Amino acid sequence: MVENVEKQTPGAGRRVTAADIARAAGVSRATVGFVLNDTPGQTISEATRRRVLDEAERQGYRPHSAARALASGSSRIVLVVLPDWPMGFSMRTTLEAASLALQEQGRTLVSHTPPRHAAARPLWEVLDPEAVLGFVPFTDEQARSLRASGVRRVLPEPGEPLPGFLADLAEGPRLQVEHLVGRGHRRLAFAAPGEERVRSLAEQRARTAAEHAVRLGLEPPQVHTLRTENVADTVHTWHRSGITGVVAYNDDTAALAVGTALRAGLRVPEDLAVIGHDDSPIASLFVPSLSTVHLDGEALGRHLAGITLQALGGGPAPEPSSTTSLVARESS
Known part of the structure; x- marks a missing residue:
């Protein structure tokens, strides 16, 4: 399935479709779909494939995330729920490393601090994430909201201890x-x-x-x-x-x-x-x-990504490793 996409040209008033790309490239809509989705088993020449990709780039093609999720059954978004803490150096390093590791597996990391006001909806009700990971245990109210939203994997599950890397x-x-x-x-x-x-x-x-x-x-x-x-x-x-x-x-x-x-x-x-x-x-x-x-924020981030991917069926659980060490300097 090829998703409709927003054209990125300033002032554009409609979505770019696969039909737009097909007309400009002189090929069928099905060919555009096969190329853009990298569908295996097709006998499309390299010249045709290159023409479609060049035209898609010229028109500002961007995958439409909602349509992609509908087609695949997964948003491939991992939502990390953070406490309402200032974003310190270690946390930034950890999230950056986790984001990179998840990107390598075709997933996107999104961080979220739950809203304080009842009028605002938590992000897991909006994004339909594939997995939600909490840095602190979820409250009963949050657990009910997660279940009602149909989140496929919650780490930790309500009542379970925090993942080892957090402990x-x-x-x-x-x-x-x-x-x-x-x-x-x-x-x-x-x-x-x-x-x-x-x-x-x-x-x-x-x-x-x-x-x-x-x-x-x-x-x-x-x-x-x-x-x-x-x-x-x-x-x-x-x-x-x-x-x-x-x-x-x-x-x-x-x-x-x-x-x-x-x-x-x-x-x-x-x-x-x-x-x-x-x-x-x-x-x-x-x-x-x-x-x-x-x-070791980078090791923590990679471990975070590893346990998330393992929970989603993407491989064995990562080996535990020490992430804290003492650095003695002049102040002591």
């Missing part, structure tokens, strides 16, 4: 705590960001850091939210109370803590050691350079 991200706070303790720090703090949208993730990382600190015989790190207006007082409180190691939510938070400590006359890392998370570009560029947890 692996929880390793970061453990590496941060172990690094500081290994450097001799016994009193720790957790520096949370002031961004309200990442509160739940920051709280999760703080809990994980506390669990590992207790396992190592320490008191749980004190949790402090760093904002521009209070960071100087917070750093002073740390120094006065004997806190010498800081587990930061991310590299931006770590940079804020380190910069404030230096302006207050403290030595880093002698008086205050700080470790960030994500290994974003600022970590290596900051002075002093920031110790951090490196997330």
Whole structure:
């Protein structure tokens, strides 16, 4: 089946059809369909095939996604549902790698943050995606909407644990705590960001850091939210109370803590050691350079694509691999 398409010429008022291409190329509509759909088993000369393709390009042919989905029974769209978090460096890297890996298999990755307002429809009700992958568990309401929309594959299914590659991200706070303790720090703090949208993730990382600190015989790190207006007082409180190691939510938070400590006359890392998370570009560029947890965004993205394709019947499940590692730099 050849889809009708929108002509891309500015000001065009109708769709370009297979008949348009056939008339201009001097061939039948069926021939156009065979060429554009790359139908196997046809005896079409290379000269005719080239003439059809050149004419399609001249007229601005673009596949019509809705018609293609109707013909194939699949939109070949993979929808990734993201929490309402700021799009950080690691997330961008992961999504770019996943998108490229899925493109190689003829699929398109679309990212989506569910709307906050009831008047807006979630994107899975509009796109008819082949699969939907959630970075956090779906709510009951979302699960009902997914089922009602006829989505063929949901990862994770309601009630199932998150895919392994997402669970692996929880390793970061453990590496941060172990690094500081290994450097001799016994009193720790957790520096949370002031961004309200990442509160739940920051709280999760703080809990994980506390669990590992207790396992190592320490008191749980004190949790402090760093904002521009209070960071100087917070750093002073740390120094006065004997806190010498800081587990930061991310590299931006770590940079804020380190910069404030230096302006207050403290030595880093002698008086205050700080470790960030994500290994974003600022970590290596900051002075002093920031110790951090490196997330292999490209490996995460490829793994995301792999488990999605496996769930769709496209091959074996990818082998699990470690995606987090510690990078020790000047700040600790």
